[in-house]
Amino acid sequence: MKNFTINYCSTKTNVHFGNYINVLKKTLKNKRFIIICDKNIFLLYPEIEKLSSVICINAGEKQKSLNTVEYLYSELIKLNADRTTNIVTIGGGITCDIAGYVASTFYRGLPFILIPTTLLAMTDAAIGGKNGVNYKNHKNIIGIISQPENIIIDKSFLKTLPEEEYRNGIAEIIKHAIISGDLLFNKLKNNKSQKINDEILRLSIQTKVKFVTADEKENGIRRILNFGHTFGHIIEISENLKHGEAVGIGMVLASKISENLNKCNAATTDKTIKMLEYYNLPTTCKLDFNNFEKLLTYDKKNDNKYLHFVFIEKIGKVVVEKISRKTIIRVFSKVIS
Structure with a gap:
């Protein structure tokens, strides 16, 4: 490269x-x-x-x-x-x-x-x-x-690099594919070896570069890179999972919440789950709702009583919206029940 x-x-x-x-x-x-x-x-x-x-x-x-x-x-x-x-x-x-x-x-x-x-x-x-x-x-x-x-x-x-650490990195590449669109997403989908080649690595890096150069201090569009991280960071700390594993589960939860709030359809959530499963990444885990609610209060993306939450509308289109913690907690309780 x-x-x-x-x-x-x-x-x-x-x-x-x-x-x-x-x-x-x-x-x-x-x-x-x-x-x-x-x-x-x-x-x-x-x-x-x-x-x-x-x-x-x-x-x-x-x-x-x-x-x-x-x-x-x-x-x-x-x-x-x-x-x-x-x-x-x-x-x-x-x-x-x-x-x-x-x-x-x-x-x-x-x-x-x-x-x-x-x-x-x-x-x-x-x-x-x-x-x-x-x-x-x-x-x-x-x-x-x-x-x-x-x-x-x-x-x-x-x-x-141990295999579990390799998969850990693939989770972030999948995140980049979901937020960037069909080109990288389809490269991953059709990647029979399940190993990250130079082209996939380059496209993933370019996706990250695109957002961080547009918004270095994370005051706007860079927040899109937090897709799956609101829940992912909580899961990583509370369930002692690898960062990529936790973010993968976080992306599934973010997709289900987006679906519940009519921002995306079930097919979009299904695509996210299938991509993670294809690369042998977890898509669910046991969650302590009370602990989740407590830790969400300290999320870096908090703004008073609101969160800058990353919703998905479709592959290649995610949006950041300000939403109350109460709403997120209410919908979260529904999607994990």
Whole structure:
């Protein structure tokens, strides 16, 4: 795939494809950098240790916290990081989120590079500048939008990616297909290998880029990318599911609520369910209604007593509408009963 540049209102990010070591050396040349790396990736790829100083972290939802942020600040101070130090992040979505937040706030912001190692991070988490951590039971409630100077996508990392993590990324690609329309949706539907080829990856990335460049700070159209995430984040935290699995279930619930409110027909919901099932992703799980109602109060998409909820009308057409939490909770109770 060809390299390209993402042009935001505030800055730009260069996206490179190829061997991460070669691209990194070419990009940084003689600049000093410190690596923040997923511990599992560090063990799988011992050559990382030869590149520079490395700080390893465990990459789980429990580690996506202010405690990890404080640990990274301390380690950066020990390594004498200063305003000229570049932060290079190697890992999946959680690692990118944490390290991006640390880089964006240490010394009021250090230049940083993301090297995503999972399908989810390559197609979604590394793009758009969202960095942050969880707080107690609240997903991504502390964070900042800050863009990396470079993103390096090296698909060779996918060779060591566990199957469940691979499917985790496919869920976000399915989301991109649902919101973008027939081209990507049909590519996924007719993909007999069920593996993500370069064309599908490119189309998925282009979908994400389209929305984040149009609305970098998420004040309008970018909210469309939250399709399935209102419920997905709650399910991820409360049911201890992978992000993609939870978002897949969230998309089904969002489709059923859209159908219940006469915004889409049953065929649209059915297409969403069948696509997720084709890629062996869950479409339902047990839900604690009382816990759901409590956690919905703290959703980042809240605006007083209202939610900016993403409804689907048909494949390729989703809309963001302000709706009361009471209405969502009422309809939610109906669709899960």
